[in-house]
Amino acid sequence: xxxxxxxxxxxxxxxxxxxxxxxxxxxxxxxxxxxxxxxxxxxxxxxxxxxxxxxxxxxxxxxxxxxxxxxxxxxxxxxxxxxxxxxxxxxxxxxxxxxxxxxxxxxxxxxxxxxxxxxxxxxxxxxxxxxxxxxxxxxxxxxxxxxxxxxxxxxxxxxxxxxxxxxxxxxxxxxxxxxxxxxxxxxxxxxxxxxxxxxxxxxxxxxxxxxxxxxxxxxxxxxxxxxxxxxxxxxxxxxxxxxxxxxxxxxxxxxxxxxxxxxxxxxxxxxxxxxxxxxxxxxxxxxxxxxxxxxxxxxxxxxxxxxxxxxxxxxxxxxxxxxxxxxxxxxxxxxxxxxxxxxxxxxxxxxxxxxxxxxxxxxxxxxxxxxxxxxxxxxxxxxxxxxxxxxxxxxxxxxxxxxxxxxxxxxxxxxxxxxxxxxxxxxxxxxxxxxxxxxxxxxxxxxxxxxxxxxxxxxxxxxxxxxxxxxxxxxxxxxxxxxxxxxxxxxxxxxxxxxxxxxxxxxxxxxxxxxxx
Amino acid sequence: xxxxxxxxxxxxxxxxxxxxxxxxxxxxxxxxxxxxxxxxxxxxxxxxxxxxxxxxxxxxxxxxxxxxxxxxxxxxxxxxxxxxxxxxxxxxxxxxxxxxxxxxxxxxxxxxxxxxxxxxxxxxxxxxxxxxxxxxxxxxxxxxxxxxxxxxxxxxxxxxxxxxxxxxxxxxxxxxxxxxxxxxxxxxxxxxxxxxxxxxxxxxxxxxxxxxxxxxxxxxxxxxxxxxxxxxxxxxxxxxxxxxxxxxxxxxxxxxxxxxxxxxxxxxxxxxxxxxxxxxxxxxxxxxxxxxxxxxxxxxxxxxxxxxxxxxxxxxxxxxxxxxxxxxxxxxxxxxxxxxxxxxxxxxxxxxxxxxxxxxxxxx
Numbered sequence: 001x002x003x004x005x006x007x008x009x010x011x012x013x014x015x016x017x018x019x020x021x022x023x024x025x026x027x028x029x030x031x032x033x034x035x036x037x038x039x040x041x042x043x044x045x046x047x048x049x050x051x052x053x054x055x056x057x058x059x060x061x062x063x064x065x066x067x068x069x070x071x072x073x074x075x076x077x078x079x080x081x082x083x084x085x086x087x088x089x090x091x092x093x094x095x096x097x098x099x100x101x102x103x104x105x106x107x108x109x110x111x112x113x114x115x116x117x118x119x120x121x122x123x124x125x126x127x128x129x130x131x132x133x134x135x136x137x138x139x140x141x142x143x144x145x146x147x148x149x150x151x152x153x154x155x156x157x158x159x160x161x162x163x164x165x166x167x168x169x170x171x172x173x174x175x176x177x178x179x180x181x182x183x184x185x186x187x188x189x190x191x192x193x194x195x196x197x198x199x200x201x202x203x204x205x206x207x208x209x210x211x212x213x214x215x216x217x218x219x220x221x222x223x224x225x226x227x228x229x230x231x232x233x234x235x236x237x238x239x240x241x242x243x244x245x246x247x248x249x250x251x252x253x254x255x256x257x258x259x260x261x262x263x264x265x266x267x268x269x270x271x272x273x274x275x276x277x278x279x280x281x282x283x284x285x286x287x288x289x290x291x292x293x294x295x296x297x298x299x300x301x302x303x304x305x306x307x308x309x310x311x312x313x314x315x316x317x318x319x320x321x322x323x324x325x326x327x328x329x330x331x332x333x334x335x336x337x338x339x340x341x342x343x344x345x346x347x348x349x350x351x352x353x354x355x356x357x358x359x360x361x362x363x364x365x366x367x368x369x370x371x372x373x374x375x376x377x378x379x380x381x382x383x384x385x386x387x388x389x390x391x392x393x394x395x396x397x398x399x400x401x402x403x404x405x406x407x408x409x410x411x412x413x414x415x416x417x418x419x420x421x422x423x424x425x426x427x428x429x430x431x432x433x434x435x436x437x438x439x440x441x442x443x444x445x446x447x448x449x450x451x452x453x454x455x456x457x458x459x460x461x462x463x464x465x466x467x468x469x470x471x472x473x474x475x476x477x478x479x480x481x482x483x484x485x486x487x488x489x490x491x492x493x494x495x496x497x498x499x500x501x502x503x504x505x506x507x508x509x510x511x512x513x514x515x516x517x
Numbered sequence: 518x519x520x521x522x523x524x525x526x527x528x529x530x531x532x533x534x535x536x537x538x539x540x541x542x543x544x545x546x547x548x549x550x551x552x553x554x555x556x557x558x559x560x561x562x563x564x565x566x567x568x569x570x571x572x573x574x575x576x577x578x579x580x581x582x583x584x585x586x587x588x589x590x591x592x593x594x595x596x597x598x599x600x601x602x603x604x605x606x607x608x609x610x611x612x613x614x615x616x617x618x619x620x621x622x623x624x625x626x627x628x629x630x631x632x633x634x635x636x637x638x639x640x641x642x643x644x645x646x647x648x649x650x651x652x653x654x655x656x657x658x659x660x661x662x663x664x665x666x667x668x669x670x671x672x673x674x675x676x677x678x679x680x681x682x683x684x685x686x687x688x689x690x691x692x693x694x695x696x697x698x699x700x701x702x703x704x705x706x707x708x709x710x711x712x713x714x715x716x717x718x719x720x721x722x723x724x725x726x727x728x729x730x731x732x733x734x735x736x737x738x739x740x741x742x743x744x745x746x747x748x749x750x751x752x753x754x755x756x757x758x759x760x761x762x763x764x765x766x767x768x769x770x771x772x773x774x775x776x777x778x779x780x781x782x783x784x785x786x787x788x789x790x791x792x793x794x795x796x797x798x799x800x801x802x803x804x805x806x807x808x809x810x811x812x813x814x815x816x817x818x819x820x821x822x823x824x825x826x827x828x829x830x831x832x833x834x835x836x837x838x839x840x841x842x843x844x845x846x847x848x849x850x851x852x853x854x855x856x857x858x859x860x861x862x863x864x865x866x867x868x869x870x871x872x873x874x875x876x877x878x879x880x881x
Contacts, residue, residue, distance in 0.1 A: 027874055318757045341760025351758070359758040362751045373748065374759040376741050385740045 014077030049225030094166020299483025354441030420451025563835025572717020578827030584805025600661030602802025603668030608779025611638030639779015647771030
């Protein structure tokens with residue numbers, strides 16, 4: 001079960017972190033099973049695994065958020081108890097969370113001393129922090145303006161502040177949880193350069209990610225987790241993405257999407273000069289022009305928060321906009337009066353929303369209730385004022401079979417399915433209505449690799465039936481693999497369109513960062 | 518995977534909560550030097566030991582059923598309607614107007630007309646907070662509470678200045694005419710040979726409350742409207758995505774809720790008092806919140822919880838009458854039941870879940 005790194009034993013130094021036989025259960029779910037791992041000082045150690053494989057649980061145990069049911073933790077050779085995060089910090093462990101823990105309207109300096117103030121007066125603490133910050137900047141090349149207010153900084157800079165926070169607390173071990181999820185490719189490259197520098201200065205880094213590419217680029221060793229178990233620990237240079245993917249999923253997976261060249265037909269979706277202003281009066285879409293033809297997949301790339309969500313909301317019928325949208329030549333109502341999800345569906349627009357747990361599904365509802373959702377007033381699902389529960393159930397059963405939803409139990413609540421199966425329920429509901437236009441947001445976010453393959457195949461199959469697909473994803477790899485044409489959004493504009501066969505991540509990355517044509 | 522089997526969820530959790538409340542109540546009674554076993558005996562015989570006791574228990578239960586269902590329907594739409602009290606008061610006004618202004622030929626027609634008026638007035642009183650919530654985002658908890666006070670003031674004004682018979686010192690309407698008097702359970706059960714107490718106030722409204730229970734269940738779990746109400750209550754973003762209008766559902770759910778609360782008036786105003794008095798609702802609107810909490814907002818659960826609270830009310834009244842246990846202590850007991858069944862749900866649920874897990878692991 002444990003494939004711990006044998007080469008580590010020949011080295012003389014004690015491992016920076018050693019976990020022995022860590023187990024943790026949440027109710028019936030065994031999140032971590034007898035996990036042992038050794039991370040040598042001055043290395044970058046990757047932990048890779050699908051959603052729900054137990055990576056975050058393991059790190060939470062290391063950072064004192066959870067207490068392990070069994071097992072021991074050794075820091076620099078010393079057996080250490082970590083009952084809470086204070087103890088973790090004292091043991092020299094720093095954590096950079098996926099969602100930053102920063103006070104938005106505080107300055108960088110104020111955020112850095114938060115929780116590590118010396119005494120009751122702020123001024124001496126701030127002065128000391130300013131001095132330390134300069135030293136850190138000198139040592140690691142992490143330059144940030146100490147007086148900048150957090151909300152005015154970009155995401156990449158905010159992440160640096162998180163790293164500085166950990167270093168200020170004298171962390172020797174840095175844990176980064178999915179650090180590149182919110183970064184542009186260029187910012188991610190910068191982050192990896194910083195991590196390299198930290199490693200050179202002797203820090204130990206644990207990088208948690210589900211992106212194979214990052215593991216291959218940045219780490220020295222990598223541990224693979226599957227279903228709460230550590231399935232292997234290998235030297236990165238001795239492995240390959242295909243092997244890691246297989247270890248993660250437990251079977252061979254196709255990393256590329258198998259698809260024929262697109263045969264675009266008539267224009268299905270025609271967007272002209274679309275503007276959206278949100279509740280706070282901020283302009284989110286600043287004049288979007290976009291076409292999607294029958295039989296093609298158009299991908300919208302961009303860092304999250306640049307207007308992609310608003311675009312989907314307008315098309316899905318629950319945000320007001322100005323401008324013009326035509327579907328199959330007929331204008332859509334954008335005033336908000338007759339624009340709602342139901343009338344959009346009647347126009348042949350199906351929508352797999354970006355956040356399936358918030359919008360796409362009602363987590364407490366059963367699978368069959370969710371399968372009717374949005375279509376519950378359709379004639380085949382209702383009779384008079386009543387819902388035709390039997391018909392919906394039968395239909396759900398058929399859909400679950402066709403989409404290989406496991407377990408195939410229509411009565412089970414949506415929250416009890418895994419991420420991939422939840423997404424299949426949504427996808428089955430939207431695709432099987434045979435829409436002219438499918439809107440898909442983040443189709444594989446939080447979905448295991450095995451299901452990703454299936455979901456991609458379904459989307460391509462719909463395209464091959466001559467339907468139009470608009471795909472929004474923050475995963476550039478996914479866009480490049482799936483889309484026939486890519487439009488990049490930045491700050492409410494479309495920065496440019498490229499045929500995906502004729503572009504690469506670097507070019508798209510520049511557009512995503514707002515560097516124009 | 519569910520941690521606990523469904524049967525345990527719906528039976529064990531409330532029963533253990535009740536037991537804990539009972540034990541604590543017993544300790545309180547012991548502490549003031551009374552005998553808890555004698556007290557329980559008195560409560561049970563007083564509330565359930567005779568058809569007279571049952572008549573009162575069911576009368577109270579009828580009130581709580583309507584207000585409990587009212588709170589439940591709003592709950593399912595994610596709305597916390599604390600205004601049952603005010604809506605039931607206004608429902609009473611509707612009943613009084615219907616009974617006094619229209620010369621009904623027979624009680625059946627009077628019942629239909631009065632029920633319609635009660636529901637209409639209750640719904641109207643809920644409509645304003647609902648509109649403010651749906652259109653202006655004013656929080657419904659705040660507005661419904663305020664409307665309870667406004668409702669009480671309105672009723673006070675109407676009774677004192679408009680509807681009080683000339684020369685009467687009592688802020689109440691005139692007695693309703695004979696043809697509007699509802700048959701009591703005694704009248705209904707006598708023809709089939711059951712001798713139900715004549716003086717107990719339980720009346721035909723109890724059967725209407727049972728019917729309302731079934732209808733609410735049907736609405737919530739069999740119609741697409743109920744489906745939309747529940748969807749909206751579970752997740753507003755999802756409802757928007759699904760094409761369900763938050764404004765429409767907020768209004769509809771609150772109108773139904775207010776209507777149900779208003780319907781209570783045919784029990785207390787038309788069935789029992791046979792005239793409209795001040796404070797006719799006597800807090801039943803608030804008890805409805807506890808009933809809905811305990812009944813998990815399910816009509817069947819609400820039925821059981823309403824009967825339990827009916828028992829506590831009638832049993833409590835008996836205690837106050839025959840022992841030196843003060844009336845305030847009855848309120849303490851009721852509060853303990855609400856506390857354990859409504860608010861401290863997780864205190865019982867978590868250890869139970871752990872127990873079931875252990876059992877499952879041992880079996881596995």
